[in-house]
Amino acid sequence: MFDNPEVLFYRKVILWRLVSSVTWALLLTPLLAAAFVLLSRFRLRHLVRPVSECLPVFTSVREVLGLLMICEMTVAFGLLNFRSYTVMPAVAHSKAVLLCRQLRPHRVLSCLYHCVMGTVLSWGCDILSNQRALVIPCPQNSGFHSDLGARCLNENGLVSLLAGGFVGFSYSLLGVVHNRNYVYFDTTQESKLFSVCRRLPRVLKRSATHACYNVVVFMVFYSCIGYIPKECVCKALGLHLDSSSVHPLHLVARLLDPPLLYHLWLSTTFLLFTWDVTLMLFRIFVTQVYTFPLQYHNLKNIARVLAGKHPTLVKYLALQDLALLSQDYSPRCKEVLRIHRRGGKAKRAAHTWLAVSHECLSRLTALTKRLNNYNSVATRHGGAGAQVPASINTPTLVQSLQRHREQEAFLKKDGSAGQGPELALFADCQAHIWAVEALANFVKVCVDERRDNVARGSFHHIFCCMIDLKEAVDQHLSLSGASRPRSCSMEDSYKTFPFVLQGRLQDAIKMMSYSLRIYLRKLPMSAEHQKRLQTYMQ
Template sequence: MKLEEIFLREIILWRCMRALGCVLLFQHFVSMGVCTIYRTVVAEGVINPLTILANLSTSWVMPSKLLSLTIPAICLILLARVHINNYAVSAWIPMYQWQSWRRFFTFKVQLGFSMIIGACVLLASFYTSLALPTFPQVFVRCSAEDVLCGPRKMSVICVGMFTGISYSMKYFLNNGNIITPAPAHPRKLQLIKSSLSMQKVKEACNTYGVSSFSLTCTVFLCIFASVVMCLSGGGSFPDVMHILELQLVMVVILSTLLLVTTLSVFSNILNIFLSEPIEIPLTVDEDSTSGTEEDSWRLCHTLSSSGLLQLLAFWDLKTLASADPRSLHRHTQIFTISQPGGHPRNWLGIMNPSLNLVRKFTDRLRRHNCPEELPQEPPKLVEATDVNKNEVTKPPPVPLKERLTKIVMSLKRYPIFSYFLSELPDATNRSIFAEALPVIWAVEALGDLVAASFTEDKFGIVQRNIPDILMAFVHLQKMVDSVGRVSVTRRASTSDNCQSDQQLRKALKLSLRTSIYIVTTTFGPTVLEMPVSGECRSKLQSYLEFKEA
């Protein structure tokens, strides 16, 4: 079994189940409690505290109320399935304007849109039925006597639909699906409490457009539905103004706020559980028969994986390299050699994937910003000859790709096509720096391990690789400094992405400078005697003289 499958089945799914349990507890105690208080105080007009407490305890204990949690459980499972299938570890930055529309109309995104909207509609209907039992559920058929059943049901559907659309747009098109481990992971309960703060709820309301988008569209669409019903003979004309009655407006606002709070709490709690750091062993027990050597659960193999598993592996490596007292035993295993044989397998299993990741990132930056430094391949001379080996003056055919490129370049001269076909400012650089988080942790881990080897490496297994590590750091710093300032676009669809990659770019420069300073101050002038290039030696000299700010 591959590492990604093991990670998905044994870690991701279990963490998702625990997150769903926490959100269901929130639904049971908070959402049902708020709806019970509203029904008792506003709908029934009872302000007696004893009656309110009795109704609260009854709503939390009654079997019928517990069975009603089936609806939010189904909705949360739908939301969790969308999040598990669509989460990302780096920001998605479109190269062209039309790529956002192309992504929006893909089958996977449309399926996620429909599942989120359906879950939001069911949740909004669940909250309104809890607050006012006279409000019917969406899937319950209206009776012939209840003329206002249609407008009320339409209002609930509109609230859920527009809130779901706002949440889906944020999730799929504005990088709301990014999962990032916390920089300093405190107790999980503290993170969950922070996600329940009123500031988070206010931010969620502003993010999902509750104050301006959902309520406005709900009122206008419900008035339109009431007018249609009146014209078709389903009710009288004064029924149009029932959408503006105070009770209906208050229930709509309450269900919308509860829906937005649930979405915010669900996304935050799921992010907390999925991004929880994992501890990956450096070695495998001899009696372990979990799989082949390439698929064994070891740090050297997870560092070479991809996605969230690779990100958590580099976070574990960063924690391991920082000599955390909780991982002191694993930290000492890095500088050991195998017995028998005397091979530094633990160090090489850490150093090779980390250094390869740094070099690949440097090559990506060099390929885009300094193509003249790349080795040029000589053009292939294709001689057109006939059967008798005589030269033919017929030119070679133009490839189809070049023809399409010429057509696109000619269309760019027109403003309407140029808006969709022109590349967004610094889109390639921003997409590269958006994936710099594991590179930052790899640089910090290598710098800390090289500095720790000065006193802990008894066999000299790290010293032989210090020149390669320093040269990789210097080359990456040169490429990062050579890239111009990232353009800040005023388009709302790319502002969040630009902030994300700018922060990662600054963090990468800071981590490179800090790691090189740690190594040079630890080893002193000895680094100038290492077999490095002249450019790297001059850079290290400036670090020794503390000229790099």
């Protein structure tokens, strides 16, 4: 098993990046916990006292155990991200369909895991903020104080634990809708430190905002059904609940208690921020550029990786490296293209180029076929809807027209292209964008070098493939009446894939045509492709 080169490569590239991201998340956890303790003990009248109280907070056994609980949940969350990540976004006809997918067994287990992790994290936050425990001695003015060893339920502690479980459950439930498991590739190539610093304020703002929403929704739920878990805990642990001294929280006045709301909001913000930072680090580390070897005899050769049965993430890293190495006249780029002399070295270079170009062209051709099939179906439906006479009112035609009108309204909603099934066509479009960039750059390098190389015989295939795909994308966007979203988060960046691909194809065709210039007419392309190429150039 361990002699399998694919397994070894996977362990080296992906697993080590996972370990690095989780390690950095653990190193940041004490700093985040210290900030949480400082804010939880903040008093407007005593600005110096909270700082002095925070200095010895991690020296006691109780606080250290609380910090260890938080660190353990951070590691568990990082491992759970690794089990559920995807480089292609989850796209469905509607958010309701995505929520229905949560009924699958593995998704139900994921929700339960997040619920437990949220409860444990809230417990650790209560320890660090010096909150009272869930079980406390009954107050002296309580009717149960005379009983020896009588214990009462601290409802504030129960609310805090239930809020953590609720936040964890909703985080997992809505994670598919918000594509939290989607590992996107940033278009800007920068160091990990700058990437973290650039994203951190946005993550903090989002965590604080979502924390407000979660606290409000949880308090509404607790005011309605909070008595059920309260009675269950009291019966299970044999606790008392004296409403005269331990104030019940189902009353609106108690639910709007500022200290309680502040503690819940701060704990929820800390929980979400810890998870989001861990997820952010995983995305940054796992999408960093990896330099693949180009020697064809090497089992980790970029061509073998693209053609092999590696995970999708590894193939994305290979395409990313291919697009980057093709951007300049580096030795790696020349090694893919150039024939130095006749013999073994030239043969290996030819093998590498043929495998790489074949993989890129296959991806572009497959997307062209998918788009043409979808466009033909959309065109037939549109034509049928326009040709149906008004006098015909059979149930079948009425239902068909109604579905067609609903589909048109759905596709034009919010002016965004690719809602539902349309976005599913472009779910793996990032790979196609890299393929277009790589092929176009290789063509430009070949022409500029003016030397014999292995890529010259593929020029006409590249041109024809890109022209066909450009026409299919143009027709698709025209049929959908789509417009590019004005602004979207990085998690929703896939919504711009159709427009990014359209622009890359246009730029690639123009760049290759300008590089070849007078040699264009000598390419063995059909008259139709030559005509469409002239149209694009004009």
